[in-house]
Amino acid sequence: MYQKISSSWLKHWDFILLDFIFLQAAYVLAYLLRNGTLNPYADELYRNIAVIICMADICAVFFLEGYRGIMRRGYFQELKAVLEHVLTICIFELAYLYLTQGGERFSRGAFIIFVFAAVLLLYAERIVWKNYLLRHKKVFYKQKALLVVTTSDRAEHTLQVIQNHTYNELTIAGVILADKENTAEQKISGIPVVCTVEEIPSYIQTRWIDGIIIDQSSRTLLPEKITNICIAMGVSIHRSIAEVGKEGSGNQEMERLGGFMVVTTAMRMATARQLFLKRALDICGAVVGLILTLILSIFVAPAIFISSPGPVIFSQTRVGKNGRRFKIYKFRSMYLDAEKRKKELMEKNEMNGLMFKMDADPRIIGSGPDGTRHGIGWFIRKTSIDELPQFYNILKGEMSLVGTRPPTEDEWEQYEYHHRGRMAIKPGLTGMWQVSGRSNITDFEEVVKLDMDYIQHWNIGLDIKILLKTVLVVLKGQGSK
Known part of the structure; x- marks a missing residue:
């Protein structure tokens, strides 16, 4: 996952402001319908909740990227x-009421009305405002008039690309064919084809032209003298570096790198805010997890040592994000010679591909000669307690709460090209594979498919959903062996 240098959420300040206003309108409406007055701010608790709604709204704007692609979203996507x-705002609201013990004094009816009113008002506001912008954006956003410099063989395609990605915010005032004189x-x-390259300064001198787009992919070059004249006249020069979506199926972002302006194409882009929130979630989860690990180790560590004398913690070199090596830590659930015996058992591997499952x-500590399962080894594997020391890896930043399973070095060395993509992010304590059947999945290609689906559709909400599912899966013992 690649981190973007910047994001463009501020360009949707109008939606942000309208959402802010309509959330408060929904809150006032809920108070009116429940209490018969229009001033919820007179009561201290209700006034505090109004502030919490504002703060939660700001957090949602900052972290959830909810305004990205808002002009392209359909009706169902907008409702979602x-x-x-x-929902994010309601979580903040309920958390405040719980922590301050104000739930008894806050009307449940007002809360329910607020939820429905907020959804209806925000949805209607966004749809109406979006339709208005699509019809009147020329006036509202002071639409820019541009000239396009390209070649005759690429002109039609270039114009189509620009028109497909502008949403009425650009007016193409004319085309200039660099390879034509007439x-x-x-x-x-x-x-219209308006002039030749040499005639550009005289053409724009008395006309509404904000900028010139130069199609670099057609090897079109604007003479330096003409470029300098245009810039001196206040006209911006835009040089295309790459066509959106042209390079593979990844996401694209323009940035400065090593003194060059480059177009970066990656499988998945994440903003600094998104990565900050994911890391904050990791740190909070790791701190809580390590406390739990220390408590359980009082009981688990002696049981492991008594059943199989030796180190209680098992460490092994694993492969992390994009090939980084790190030491992973677990409670030891196997006998000390487990790695040596693995080679002897490879023919009994039940996993089709580059993973070992039996x-x-x-x-495993406690395995009987007849295949019976009992003892501390099987217990900590069934309950996933053996994985708890990995909270230390998470705190160090080598792993994440949610990610992909880190392969061993011998598995990594056998990876094919498409397998490597699953290591584009930090490995996780849990992930899509673990909540989709865990050991019941016997095809490594299915694991890869689940991991790639997670990477390509990642957001912080998906992480929280997987964490909640993980708790249920572990408690029920689903798919554990």
Whole structure:
């Protein structure tokens, strides 16, 4: 996962402001319908909740990226985004009421009305405002008029690309064909060819032109003299570096790197805010997890040592994000010679691919010769207690709460090209594979598919969903062996 240098959420300040206003309107409406007055701010508790709603709204704007692609979203997608936004605010609201013990004094009816009113008002506001912008954006956003410099063989395609990605915010005032001298009464896709390259300064001198787009992919070059004249006249020069979506199926971002302006293409882009929130969640989870680990180790460590004298903690070199090596830590659930015996048991591997899984693994502490399962080894594996020391890896930043399973070095060395993509993020304590059947999945390609699906659709909400599912899976013992 690649971190973006910047994000563009501020360009949707209008939606942010309208959401803020309509959330308060929903709150006032809920108070009116429940209490018969229009001033919830007179009561201290209700006034505090109003402030919490504002703070939660700011957090949702800052962390959830809920406004990204808002102009491209359909009706159902917009409803989903509104529900996520309102749900986030409700979580903050309920947390405040719980921590301050104000739930008895706050009307449940007002809360329920607020939820429904907020969803309806925000959804209606976004749809109406979006439709208004699509019809009147030229006036509201002071639409820019541009000239396009390209070549005759690429002109039609270049114009189509620009028009498909502008949402009415750009007006193409004319086309300039760098490889043609005669421009008399010629049009391309309805856009007039207005002048030659040499005539650009005189053409824009008395016309509304904000900028010039130069199609670099057509090897079009604007003479330095003409470029300098245009800039001196207040006209911006835009040089295309890469076509959106052209390079593979990844996401693209322009940034400065090593003294160069580059277009970065990656499988998945994440903003600094998103990564900050994920790391904050990791740290909080790791601190709580390590406290739990220390408490359980009082009972688990002696049981392991008595059953199989030796180190209580098992460490092994694993492969992390993009090939980084690190030491992973677990409570030892296997006998000391487990790694040596693994080679002997490879023919009994039940996993199709580059992972080792065995139903009645004799290396686990407490395994009987007849395949019976009892003892501390099987217990800590079934309950996933053996994984708890990895909270230390998470705190160090080598792992994340949610991610992909870190392979061993011998597994990593056998990876094919498409397998490596699953290591584009930090490995996790849990992940899509663990909550989708765990050891019941016997095909490594299915594991890869689940991991890639997680990476490509990652957001902080998905992490929380997987963490909650993990708790249920562990408590029920689903798929554990």
